[in-house]
Amino acid sequence: MLPIVGIGAGLVSALLFTVVITGxxxxxxxxxxxxxxxxxxxxxxxxxxxxxxxASGTLAVTVVLKLSLGLAFAIGAALPAWWIAYLALLARNDDQGNGEWYPLGRLLVWIAAVATLVTVGGALAISTDFETYRRVMTHGLQLVLSGGEGIGPVVRLPAGVDAAEIAAQLAALVPAAAGASFVPMIVANLWLAAKAVRLSGRLPRPWPLIPSTRLPAQAVAGLVGGILLSFAGGFIGLVGAALAGALIAAFGLAGLAAVHDLSRGKSWRTPTLLAIYLALVIMLITVFPFLALLGIADALIDLRRRKPPASPAA
Structure with missing residues (x-):
């Protein structure tokens, strides 16, 4: 049964991965x-x-297309999903002999780490020479801003604005943005898969209390380290930027979880949550950093320690 399910899942995953070439x-x-x-x-x-x-998905992409795309599928989509799912189902007995599942906060840190690796792997796939990578990224962004090679500009810049200069500045932000964007993508896929498996009755782990998610304090040190590394330049700086972006996204999600948890049972819960989600839709870049700061504060001083533990059924 395992090989049949695995092969089928791998082929479907490979198909979803490769349809992007249609554009x-x-x-x-x-x-x-x-x-x-x-x-x-x-x-x-x-x-x-x-x-x-x-294995089956990687083989399918390699045979139908080429080896480089097969490796991209394995590193960028399949292996991260397998590893995060493996961690999600890890369990051990605590001091009282009760089963303890892998903490959601630590799982979120691993998701940030995986997002960093995927971002770095994507950059190395473009070129193992950093200057070449930077030129390719800058050129691609310049095409988006000013058009060229038979396509028009995707974004209209004001008159007098130098597209090449803006493209160079944006290229420096790509690693952090990519690392940050992979985190919610992986989280969303994990949540959807867990929901589907739970509905089928095959999920071994009891459904966790997601608002209780809180990153460990060590993740703050990782964020500081990533920010410092980002000033190093070259691929080392790229790793730092990707790590910083991924952890900021993870802290933002943890901050959102903290709002859900801290507002439980409060009269202002519904309007506050509605306002936050609406603000995220309208001005994500402005609001999300504040949630990340809340997640960082919660990791350092545990904003919920005086709050009575919530019931999973709540």
Whole structure:
């Protein structure tokens, strides 16, 4: 049963990954859920089924397209899904002999680490020479801003603005932005897969209290280290920027979880949550850093320690 489920999941995942080459908006959207079948196989049929999915999907992409795309599928979509699902199902007995599942906060740190590795792997796939990588990224962004090679500009710049200069500045932000964007993508795929597997009755882990998610204090040190590394330049700086972006995204999600947890049972809960989600839709870049700061504060001083523990059924 495991090989059949794994092979099927791997082939579906490979198909979702490769449709992006058509260039349509729907194909791009489908590529975001490419890890989902691997997550489902690993969560519902254990991690060995997930490994079969990784192998079958990688082989399919390699045979149908080429080896480099097969490796991109494995590193960028399949292996991260398998590893995160494997961690999500880890459990041990605590001092009282009760089962203790892998903490959501630590899982979120691993998701940030995986997002960093995927970002760095994508950069190295473009070129192992940093200057070449930077030129390629700058040129691609310049095409988006000013058009060229038979395509018009995607973004209209005001008159007198130098597209090349803006492109060079944006290229420096790509690693942090990519690291940050991969975190919610992985989290969303994990959540969807866990929901689907739970509905089928195959999820071994009891459904966790997601608002209780809190990152460990050590993650703050990781964020500081990433920020400092980002000033180093070259691929070392790229690693630091990707790590910083990924951890900021993780802290932002933890901050949002803290708002849910701290507002439980309060009269202002509903309007506050509605306002926050509306603000995230309208001005994500402005609001999200404040949630990240809340997540950082919660990791350092535990804003919820005086709050009575919430019931999972609440």
């Amino acid at each position: 349509s908006p729907l194909a791009l959207l489908l590529s975001y859920v490419a890890p989902l079948p691997v997550f489902i196989a690993a969560l519902g049929w254990n991690h060995r089924a997930g490994l079969v999915a990784v």
